[in-house]
Each structure stands twice: as C-alpha cells, then as structure tokens.
Amino acid sequence: MPHAAGRVPSFLFMTVTRSLDAAEGSSSYNPDAIEQKWQARWEEQGTNFPDLDQGPRPFYQLMMFPYPSAEGLHIGNLYAFTGNDIHGRFQRLRGHTVFEPMGFDAFGIHSENFALKVGVNPMDLIPKNIANFRRQLRRAGLMLDWRHELSTTDPSYYKWTQWVFLQLLKRGLAYKKRAAVNWCPVDKTVLANEQVIAGHCERCGSPVEQRFLEQWFFRISEYAQRLLDNLDVIDWSESTKTAQRNWIGQSEGAEGRFEIRDSNLAITVFTTRADTIFGATYMVLAPEHPLVPSLTTAQQQEEVRAYVERTTHQDLVTRKVATDREKTGVFTGSYAVNPATGKDIPIWIADYVLMEYGTGAIMAVPGHDDRDFEFATKFGLPIVRVVAGEGEDARTPLDRPYTDNEAGRLVNSGPFDGMPVREGKKAIVQWLAERGDAKPVVNYRLHDWCISRQRYWGPPIPVIYCEKCGVQGVPEEDLPVLLPRIEDFRPDDSGVSPLARHQEWYHVRCPKCGGDARRETDVSDTFLDSAWYFLRYPSTEFEDRPFDSGRTRRWMPVDTYIGGNEHAVLHLLYTRFVTMVLHDMGHLEFEEPFKRFRAHGHIIREGAKMSKTKGNVVNPDRYIDEWGADTFRTYLMFIGPYEEGGDFRDASVSGVKRFLDRLWASALESRTDGTPDESVMRKLHQTIKKVGDDIPRLSYNTAIAAMMEYMNVLRAGERRPHRAEVEPLVRIVSPFAPHIAEELWERFGHRQGVFDSGWPEYDAARIEEDTIDLVVQVNGKVRGKVRVRRDILQDDALTAAMAEPNIAKFIGGPPKKVVFVPGRLLNVVV
C-alpha cells in the first residue's frame, strides 16, 4: 500500500499542530482535557455543593426545570440554564452561598404520548432520558448542586405533591364538578386543547367532540384579587406581569336581574355597560345555562333541543375560536322584562355566550356591542341607539355598533338622557340597585384550575370514594398513593383513566369505616408537580416532611428565578397560588415564591425557528465537541440580549473561540517582572465595573463585548501583557467560561478555586481620565472635538473650540447661544 502522507489534507495537519500548541500553551488551547479535568474536580471536591445550613449570605438561584425528553437537552434549555448559571456564579463571586439546584419535570402527557408511540413504559423510559440529560448538563459546566436533584416522578417527590392536594382539599379549595373535555372518538381519549387542531384530533385527524366528566378543580379564582394586587410589589419582568394581569382579567361592572314575563323566575346577567341598559332589546343564555329547560316553550322545544345538542357536542377549541364564525342561535319562546324600560324582550340561546364567564347570560345591546349587533342583524332583532357620539343624536341611524365607552352621551334613556357614559354607568347601577335589580360586581376571566387528567402518567389524586362515607382524602400517613406499574396504559373508550382497569389498585378499604371503597383514578396535572418543586429542592433529604422549616426560612423565597415567558401565565400563576394557600395554612411564612423573576428570550437559527421538520435543530453535544463548553456558553450569551434571545449562526462562534484563545495566550505569556501599563490598567478597571454592572442586569452580551474590547487593548501591538493586567480578567470571565478560568487561575499558582476568589474591586478614581475629547457641535452638528481637561468650564471650552480652525470656520459670527454639558459636549448656536 502506497504511503498516504502526501495526500493528507492540510487541515488535518493543522489540527495536530494546534493540539501540540495547546500542550505547550501557545496560541490556541484545547478545551477537552481542561473541561473534563475541572468537571471531575468540582465533583470530587464538592465545589458546587454549598452548605445549606451554615454558608453565609444564602442566595437561591433557580431556573425552570426541564422536561427530560427522549431527544435530549434542547439548545433552548441550555441557553436558559447558562444565563442562569452565570448569574449564580457571579453571586457566588460576590460572596454569597449560592444554591443552584436541578430537577426534572417528568410526568405528563408529553412523556406518555411518546411512550405510547415507541411502546415502552414511561417508568423505563424516563430514567434513561434523565441520565442523558444529566450527562449533557454536566458537560455544560453548570454550577449545579446534584445532591439536591429531584424528579417529579419519584414517589418520594410525588408523595408531597399529593400532600399539597390534601392541603387544598382540607382548606375547601379543591372540589369536584362536571366539566367539558375534548374527546377523540377514534383514539378514544381525552385531548388537551393544544392537541386539537382546527377541531380535529392532532393524531388521527377525526373531528373532536365535547364530553362532560366529573373533574377536580382548585379554587384559584378565589385568589384572583390577591394574585393581581401582589403583582404591584414583586420584581418581575414587566411583560410577565402584564400577561398575568390580562389573564386574571379583572373587570368592574354590575350584575342585573331581569324578571321573566308570566313567571317567578329571573335571569341574572353581568355587564360592564350598565349605561346601555335602555338599549337591551333581547337576552341571550349560554346553551348550558340551567334555566334553558324551564324557559323553553312547548313550540320551541324541538328546535332548542337540537341546537343545544349540536353546540355542546362541538369541541371546545372550535367553539371558542371566534374568527369568521357566523353567529348561531335559537329563540326560547319566552320573554323577560327590561327593568329600565319595562318592555318585554325575547330570550334567545346562543353559543357566543359562554357559561364559564360572568353568569352565563347577557343582556344584549346590539346598538353598542359588535357581537350583539351581528346577532341582531342576522335574526332581525330590534337595534336601539342609547349612546350618541360627537355630532350624533338619538335619531342618528346605526349602520354599525357604536362601542366607544368613554366618549358619548346617553340618549333614549329616560331620565338619564344627556349624561356622559361614565357617569351614566354609576347612576344607572345605583338607580337599579335601589329597586333591588342590580349590584356592582367585579368579575375575573380567571377560571378555576382543572387539575384532573384521565391519564396514566401522573401522580394519582389521593382520594377514596366510599359508598357510606363519601369522598375521603387519603390519610397523610398513607401517602404516597403509588402509581402502579401497568403495561397497558393506553387510554380507552370509558373516558376514565387506565388506572381504573387495575383492579387490585382500584378497590380499597375506606380509611374511615373500613368498608368497600374505590380510588380516584384521575391523576393530577403536571402543573401541580411544578407548582411547588422549588420548595422541595433545599429539603430533598427529608423523607418525613415536604420541606423543612429551618431550610425554608433560610433559603426562601427564591432570590432569582429565570425561565421562559411561555410559562408567564399558567406555571407562574399556579406557583403563586399554591404558595399563598400554604402561607394561609401556616406552612410558609411568605406568600410570594419568587422575589425576582426574569424571562429569557428564545434562540432562533439563521433567521428561522428551529424545528425537527426543518432539520435545523442545534444539538448541543455536537457544538461542545467541536468548540468546547466554555466557547459554546460564551457564544450563546454573546448572540444577543439574554431577555430577548437571538439568532444562532454557526459562522459566528469562531469569534468567541478566538477571544478565549487570546485569553489563554495572554495568561500564559504574561510577565511578572516590571510594572503594568497605566492606561491598560485604567481600561481594566473600566471593564471590571462594566461587567459587574451588566451581569445583574442580565446584559451578558455587552459584558462579553466589554471584555473583548479589553482584550484588544491588552494585546494591542503584540505587547506582552503583565500578570496584573490578566488576573482580574480571568476572574470576571469565569462566570461565562468557568473551566478555562479555573485552569488559568490554578496555573497562576492559586490554591483556592477561582470561584472562591471573590469579585475584583475596581478603583473608581482610576477609571476617569484627566483629559477628555470634548465634542463640539455647531448648530447641533458635530464639527470636531478638542482635547481638554475633564473639569473644564464653559468659557474655557469655548475658547479652546474657537482655537480649532476646523471648528471656527463654521462659527463665523458671535454665538447666539451656547449649550455646555460638562465633561461631554459643547454646542454653539449661531
């Protein structure tokens, strides 16, 4: 065989050279060995395992825990975690004892569906996925305290999830009621809303129906006002707070009573537009409204029955999506009395009125509401104007509804004619209230939280039904209610959880009377698992309590919580709710779980969203193999503002690698003889300040840019840097690139790790220069700059500026006005 050496491409050659270079410590470093070395050492020495009982200045740095998918760690997870880790490492350098735990949110329909697809029991699948996640997280160099790892699927964890349920049950905040679910008649299973695509099952494509099942709910709506009010006092991203406010959806209005003609019944409605009551020309009930049967007259019986049948069978998603949906409805045959006008108005049924909001019934004012207008037009119902805008009066025809509820005055409204809308609202409610027909009411969009899932892969809801004793919470000493291993966990036609098929598990003795009883077969929502996990982390070693009071007092509430804004509403609202309930029951001393919350942005790839179908998903393993974890971490943070996300471009990674190579070279080449350069040191102090200011603001991209800028100064003109110019840089870069920092720190001869070295102080006096470039403008346009003393006064600055011919030529005559910003700028107006 001929010798192949001559045909070896040069880049292979290059690789060899590069790794030799690394061994000798010259221009480029080899991350592999260094990263493995330090990951192993951190573990051996417990570097990242803080003493939770003794350490000074505890700081709880929490990130949203991942769902351990079979595909492994997603770049989005790593982006989130790295940003979190940098903040945590920084706090540690600032002298805090930092607790940065990690766990796995492994229950839920996601895992279950995947398990069904590949035909493996999730009990076998999840541990493998978790092991893979652990491996990947380790490689990323996160400062995680693995001693406090948790998984929501572990009985020692969900025992306490069940305990949380029992607390709510005890408190009267958990209750059962019949509620609609999406049902796929072909797959014979309950579907989550996001599994319904345009009214069809995501998996088999068949039309989805609505079914009614008994389900468990938590009364979160009772906490609506408190959840809303506390938003004013917590330090959270504004966008997140706004999303929560909108979700809670407080609206102030009134409830009004409308009596039924020739009957002793009455309909209660909720309205925010009591001012328009004179224009209420008909009423509408939701199809599920309990009064529907009693209000339907004999002739209308058939039509109403058919309509109710049809609408209630539609799936929840289609029914709620309003776009392009034509209004439908049916007349009940009955009439109500408008309490303002005394006139009879017809009562209709229509699915544009929702049973879940307000009272499930409305007074329809077609003149001043888009939906009512559309409905009235279609069914030929009367439309009356009761508000007139500017230039309009009572007779101005309404070719479209007038919905402005600020401007305008009341018309056709009896004694209230001429009143501005705002005043009219109050006056009319008061007028009706005096007659017992109305009262002011605050309503919320927030609905109670349905926690039942007719599925297998979740914590069984700890409830027992006894024929004699009724609904019983499982006694706390009998927890956990173990999820039995069953091989056939496929959902079936019965609409109940697969657990019902497990006879030995299903039949149980009543904890009260010892008689025959059966278990609740629904499992709880994954959002319940994640609603309290942060309470568990510091207390994972305690088997006999969900969270230890000493640990909790020491570590909670969480100092900084970081996560995606996709959880702005549900997860973050549920954690707040559960925390409030546990506080009210005396289990916790605080009622808000997270002092500070920041939402990170999302990474896209080359301008497009990452998706499996497009095949542009970034696999973190590949990048860490190629560039090393330090480069990868730093690059992720350099892409863009952490809270906004950014665009991952393969080509750009090299810039960051080059920066770390230059750091490596500067450190190894640095001299200890002689003195450091004055102006380099000034830049260093500026950089320490900048990076220290940027990290707490999560402005990681600008912090990195500042360090790169310093690197350019440090190495300008191929100078050989002084050790004192490099050491502090190694410390401030360490949160971003922890392995290389540890390695260099050790090579500098320090025995203690870099993360215990503290954050370098900057010398404020050293940052400012004595002379500055003062910008000179003429009529607001920059015409030049002059080198002057920092503390120069206006007159001297003007003199200096006039002395520059390039500036003086624009000034010509005497200045009309001079604007002077000390230390910055001089603007001469002529």
Add this chain to the structure above:
RNA sequence: GCGAAAGUGGCGGAAUUGGUAGACGCGCGGGACUUAGGAUCCCGUGGGGAAACCCGUCCGGGUUCGAGUCCCGGCUUUCGCACCA
C-alpha cells in the same frame, strides 16, 4: 380584533438619564509571517464624493440648541390571548 415587544450597516447586535449613531463579533478588503493557510498578527470597512463636505437609525409630521431615544399619525414583523358581555 385585543394585549405586549420590536423595526439601526452585507449579518448578529451596541448606544443606563435626549448629547460623537454603528461598540463588540461575524463577513468582506488590504498587508505581515509563510512551502502552504480555513492558523496567527496588523490595518481598513454605513452610503455618496478626489476632497471640502453631504446624506443616513421603518415612513410622515412635531417638540428641542440637539432626537435611534420624547410626542402625534401610519406601516411592518414577532409573541401571547382569542365571542370574557
């Protein structure tokens, strides 16, 4: 439709309070060292112009000595909610 955020070079993005627009990085151009360069280092790089200068932060107005930043009107994009009375 409602709500939130954002529109800046060829690209990702800087510009804490109105005060040098384009930091930093990618890419690109030139050079040095080289048998070689997809390594390293140096210089340059918003557009127009030989230059003096002029023009430039989505579009149109406005406030101001001065506007990417503030105000009014519009357009576009992304995300969230979606018949909430």
